[in-house]
Amino acid sequence: MKNITLVQKELLTWYNKHGRHELPWRKTDDIYHIYLSEIMLQQTQVNRVRDEYYPQFLAKFPTLASLAETPLDDVLAAWSGLGYYSRARNLHKTAQLSQKSLPKTFKELLALPGIGQYTASAICSFGYEQNVPVVDTNIARVLKRYFALLHVKDKTVWEYAQKLLNHKEPRNHNLALMDLGSMVCLPKNPKCAECPLQANCQGKEEAELYTQKKKKEYESLELFYGILVQDDKIALTPARGNMYKNMLELPSVEPIEEDYLGSFKHAYTKYRLHVKLYKIYTCTEVVWVSIDELHKAPVSSLTKKALSTVLY
DNA sequence: CTCCGGTGTG
DNA sequence: CACACCGGAG
Numbered sequence A: 001m002k003n004i005t006l007v008q009k010e011l012l013t014w015y016n017k018h019g020r021h022e023l024p025w026r027k028t029d030d031i032y033h034i035y036l037s038e039i040m041l042q043q044t045q046v047n048r049v050r051d052e053y054y055p056q057f058l059a060k061f062p063t064l065a066s067l068a069e070t071p072l073d074d075v076l077a078a079w080s081g082l083g084y085y086s087r088a089r090n091l092h093k094t095a096q097l098s099q100k101s102l103p104k105t106f107k108e109l110l111a112l113p114g115i116g117q118y119t120a121s122a123i124c125s126f127g128y129e130q131n132v133p134v135v136d137t138n139i140a141r142v143l144k145r146y147f148a149l150l151h152v153k154d155k156t157v158w159e160y161a162q163k164l165l166n167h168k169e170p171r172n173h174n175l176a177l178m179d180l181g182s183m184v185c186l187p188k189n190p191k192c193a194e195c196p197l198q199a200n201c202q203g204k205e206e207a208e209l210y211t212q213k214k215k216k217e218y219e220s221l222e223l224f225y226g227i228l229v230q231d232d233k234i235a236l237t238p239a240r241g242n243m244y245k246n247m248l249e250l251p252s253v254e255p256i257e258e259d260y261l262g263s264f265k266h267a268y269t270k271y272r273l274h275v276k277l278y279k280i281y282t283c284t285e286v287v288w289v290s291i292d293e294l295h296k297a298p299v300s301s302l303t304k305k306a307l308s309t310v311l312y
Numbered sequence B: 001c002t003c004c005g006g007t008g009t010g
Numbered sequence C: 001c002a003c004a005c006c007g008g009a010g
Helices: A004-018 A031-041 A046-060 A064-068 A072-079 A086-097 A106-110 A117-127 A137-146 A154-164 A170-183 A204-210 A291-296 A301-310
Strands: A219-227 A233-238 A260-268 A271-279 A287-290
Touching (some): A004 A170, A031 A046, A031 A064, A031 A086, A046 A072, A072 A086, A072 A291, A137 A170, A154 A170, A271 A301
Antiparallel strands (some): A260 A271
């Protein structure tokens, strides 16, 4: 590739002018804050993390040590509604495994639960300012288009990221690629006219060739949950399956027509859930949760949605 | 109803 | 390497 230094420079110039410098986890050098932001940002939109979960979570658990000594229930309660709850379980586990602070090497970080190749690199680059490449989906899309990498393995994309890496300013370089991917080099309808790399971009003519192609086949499921309220408390029960492990949910019931209360839809991954709610009169393995304190309970959005259809 | 996105497991 | 895992925004 030619003019690599020039490309790096144009990228940084664009970043200085258009980058998302105001994101709270970019204005701190607290490695715990940076780590937390990366875990939350896995599979989750920036705005929700920035405006809601990140500030609230840090207010509740200001240090890695405070997180480590908190019961898992409370961590899951703070994560409630954010989804992908294994992230919260792994976060808690990693806090307990880390003595005082997170390790400083890529290899040690990668060994911790919930930290894969991307997150280990991101912590090394954004937190420790180490001279390492970072590749998330946004950066991968930028690199694939720019270098016209069709049908390549992830390993190849990482090699291009390494080749393009700006060793003078690796952190800002990586952040620049990331912002370019999420603001300009969009999966659909990329804004090539605004792109600082457009002149030498090898993929701009057929930009859609480099985006993920996913096949979707949905599976419909009908679920029945029981509602039991006594003294302003709702009957919940420990979640059975692996998905909402360590959380609370409504008890599953057999549908009885005369006890029908209402229904709603919910969706995740390939599943399309049709949920029906029924009055019940007893509940085994019950955990009573005060309706006023539901926000302190480890429950999913599915459970919250169910409760909001029958309470108030 | 479609889109978007890392890690862990088998 | 395929698949499970979430939820809100558009």
